[in-house]
Amino acid sequence: MLTIEEVGCKGGDNVSANSFYDAKWRESGEFRPKIVAYYYKQWEDFHMGFHQHDWAEFMYVISGNCTVETDKDIVAMRKGDLIMLDAGVPHRLIVESGSPCRMLNVEFGFQPCDGIYPSMSQLANHNPMFAKLLEQRLDTIVLRDYEDIQVNLRNLVFELDLNRESAERGREMMTNLLMSQLLVRVARLVAVEAKNSAERQIHHYVRQATEYIHQYYDTAILAKDIAAAVNLHPVYLQRIFKSNMNKTINEYLVELRIEKAKMLLARTDVPIIEVADHIGLNSRQYFSMLFKKMTGITPAEYRNSKKTITSWNDYEVEIVDNN
Incomplete structure (x- = not known):
C-alpha cells in the first residue's frame, strides 16, 4: 500500500472518520479531500472478510471480474466499473478462483485547507450536481464502464506517484485539482444515471398504459382506469404520457x-x-x-x-x- 502524505494545508495529517456527506466539510470551514492511500493489486481466489474504513474509498476494476458485497447489497463488478464506498460502510471483496481481478483503490478523507484548492463548500456552492449528490447520502455508488473515469483516475495516480518523489507544491496542487475533478465527474454521472433510470421507469409506465389501451380499447375505459391499471395517479400518468407520446391518453x-x-x-x-x-x-x-x-x-x-x-x-x- 502506498500512503500519500500531502503538504501545504493547515490541520496536520489527521484523517476524519466521518462520512463523505457530513455537513461539517461544507459548513465548518474550508475542507478539501485528502488522499490517504492508493494501491494496485491483482486478486485471485480471494474472499475478504467484512471490514470498514474511516474514510471513503474508490475501487476501480482494471481487468477481470469480482464481487463487492456490502451489508446492504451485492455488486458484480467487471472491467471498467467503479464503486465508491462511503466511510464506515461494511464491505468485502470476493474474487473467484481462475478469474483474477486487477484493481485500483484510492482512499480519501478530508482536511482543512487554505489557498486555491477547491474546498467541499466551493464545489457544493458552484456545482448543483455535486450539491445534489451530497444531499442523497448514497452509501454505495456504482458507475459502469465510463472511459473518462479511467482517464481521470490514471492522471490522478500519475500525479500521486510524482508527489512521492517531489515535494513541489505545483504537483501537490495538481493532485488536489484532479481529485476534485473526479468527485465532480462522479456527481454528474450519478445525476445522469438517476435521470436515465427515471426515464426508463417512465417509459415502462407509458408502455404498460399503451398495452392496457390496446387490450381494452373495445370497452368503455377512461383515463382513470388506465392509471389504476399501472398504479399511478391519473394526473401524473397524463403528464408523462403526453410528454412521451406527444398526445394525450x-x-x-x-x-x-x-x-x-x-x-x-x-x-x-x-x-x-x-x-x-x-x-x-x-x-x-x-x-x-x-x-x-x-x-x-x-x-x-x-x-x-x-x-x-x-x-x-x-x-x-x-x-x-x-x-
Whole structure:
C-alpha cells in the first residue's frame, strides 16, 4: 500500500472518520479531500472478510471480474466499473478462483485547507450536481464502464506517484485539482444515471398504459382506469404520457379506435351501425361524427371506397384436375 502524505494545508495529517456527506466539510470551514492511500493489486481466489474504513474509498476494476458485497447489497463488478464506498460502510471483496481481478483503490478523507484548492463548500456552492449528490447520502455508488473515469483516475495516480518523489507544491496542487475533478465527474454521472433510470421507469409506465389501451380499447375505459391499471395517479400518468407520446391518453385511444373501425369497415361485413360497439363506443351517432372528424368522410363512404371482398361466395373458384 502506498500512503500519500500531502503538504501545504493547515490541520496536520489527521484523517476524519466521518462520512463523505457530513455537513461539517461544507459548513465548518474550508475542507478539501485528502488522499490517504492508493494501491494496485491483482486478486485471485480471494474472499475478504467484512471490514470498514474511516474514510471513503474508490475501487476501480482494471481487468477481470469480482464481487463487492456490502451489508446492504451485492455488486458484480467487471472491467471498467467503479464503486465508491462511503466511510464506515461494511464491505468485502470476493474474487473467484481462475478469474483474477486487477484493481485500483484510492482512499480519501478530508482536511482543512487554505489557498486555491477547491474546498467541499466551493464545489457544493458552484456545482448543483455535486450539491445534489451530497444531499442523497448514497452509501454505495456504482458507475459502469465510463472511459473518462479511467482517464481521470490514471492522471490522478500519475500525479500521486510524482508527489512521492517531489515535494513541489505545483504537483501537490495538481493532485488536489484532479481529485476534485473526479468527485465532480462522479456527481454528474450519478445525476445522469438517476435521470436515465427515471426515464426508463417512465417509459415502462407509458408502455404498460399503451398495452392496457390496446387490450381494452373495445370497452368503455377512461383515463382513470388506465392509471389504476399501472398504479399511478391519473394526473401524473397524463403528464408523462403526453410528454412521451406527444398526445394525450384520450387522443391515443380515439386514434386507436378509429384505426380499428377502419379495419372493420374495410375487411369485414360488420354492419356500420354495430361498428361503434366493436370499438368501445356506446353511441353510434357519436361514432359517425368522430369518424368523419378524424378521416374527413363518413363510415359508409369509407367502406364504399375500399370495396374489399371478404366473403368466399364473392370469389370464382376454378378446380383444376392435374390427373
